Amino acid sequence: MTLDAPPTPRRTRAGAILVGPSWRARWVPFVALGAPILTLVVTPLSAAVLQQLGVPEGWSWLLGPLTVWALLAVWAALLLGLAVRVVFEPTTRRLQRWRGPLRRDEVGIDRVVWAIGGPGRGDAARIGLEVPGEPVDWWVGSIGWDDAAFDGLRALQDAAHLPVDPPRSQLAARARALRRTDAHRAAAERVGMPWREEYAHDERAFLAEYDRVRRVLGGLEPALPGDPVRPGRAHATTLDP
Structure with missing residues (x-):
């Protein structure tokens, strides 16, 4: 299958394609942004605890936040490290599902019958498998975390000979346009x-007409045929001489 924008997913050290974000891709933003914010919230409490343990006040306000930040960083690393992840081995054409260091399931790529996911950071992907017994779905969280995470899904779609989604940036732009419309x-x-269909593609035309209609309703501009009328305006007009 020829793609206009071939997927560039993340790969494991062994060369397998990672479907979804890596733990590092999610851990680094938390440590750099999320953990410091949480640390600031509990800084007075952490400093007070250290003072109760005999730490001088000046040092407690320094060591308290550092201790909280380190604990949050370790907690996040453990939590993300134990999360479910899905990888595709191009050489063996096998799809694997792991939880932490343990491999839970493994199927051939020919068992994948569909794979879908959204471009939003919190969107999940679902991979439909045709296995003996009954259909099975594999779930991948935060598939739209970044371009590389979503490209893992696109690479899987390509390998399974399924319709390949456009890049995440295009889907995200399309979703924003739909929400704006x-x-x-x-x-x-x-x-x-x-409403005119042209407004879905020409925001300037919509805003210009919307502002004009609002001026008409506000009595700042004469109405044109087909314009909405202010409540009570039509009745008042019949009383004008």
Whole structure:
């Protein structure tokens, strides 16, 4: 299958393709951003605990946050290290599911009948397998964590001869555009503004017409045929001489 943008997934040291994010890709942002924020929240408590243990006040305000940050970093590493991960071995064409250092399941790539996932960071992927007995689904968390994580799913789709999704960035941009269009539709409906399909592709045209309709409803601009009318305006007009 020829792809316009071939997937570039992460690989293990042995060369296997990692479907989804690596533990390091999720751990580093937490240690760099999440853990410091949590550390600041509990800094007074950690400093107070160290002072109760006999640590001088000045040192307690330094060692307390460092201790909390280190504990959070270790806790996150253990939690992510024990999470389920799915890898694909291109040489043997086998799909494996691991939990921590233990391999739980393994099937041939020919058993994969579908594989889907969303581009959002918190979106999950589901891999449908046709195995003896009954169909089985494998779940991969945070498949849209970054481009490389999503490319692991795309590489799996390609290897299984399934339709390959566009790159994550394209899907994310498409999802944002759909959300923006839905918001514009709702805004137009609130003011009684007729919706045109061109607005889905031309935001400037929508905003220009939306602002004009709002000025009409506010009495700042004369209405055109087909424009919505302010509540009470039509009745008041019949009383004008």
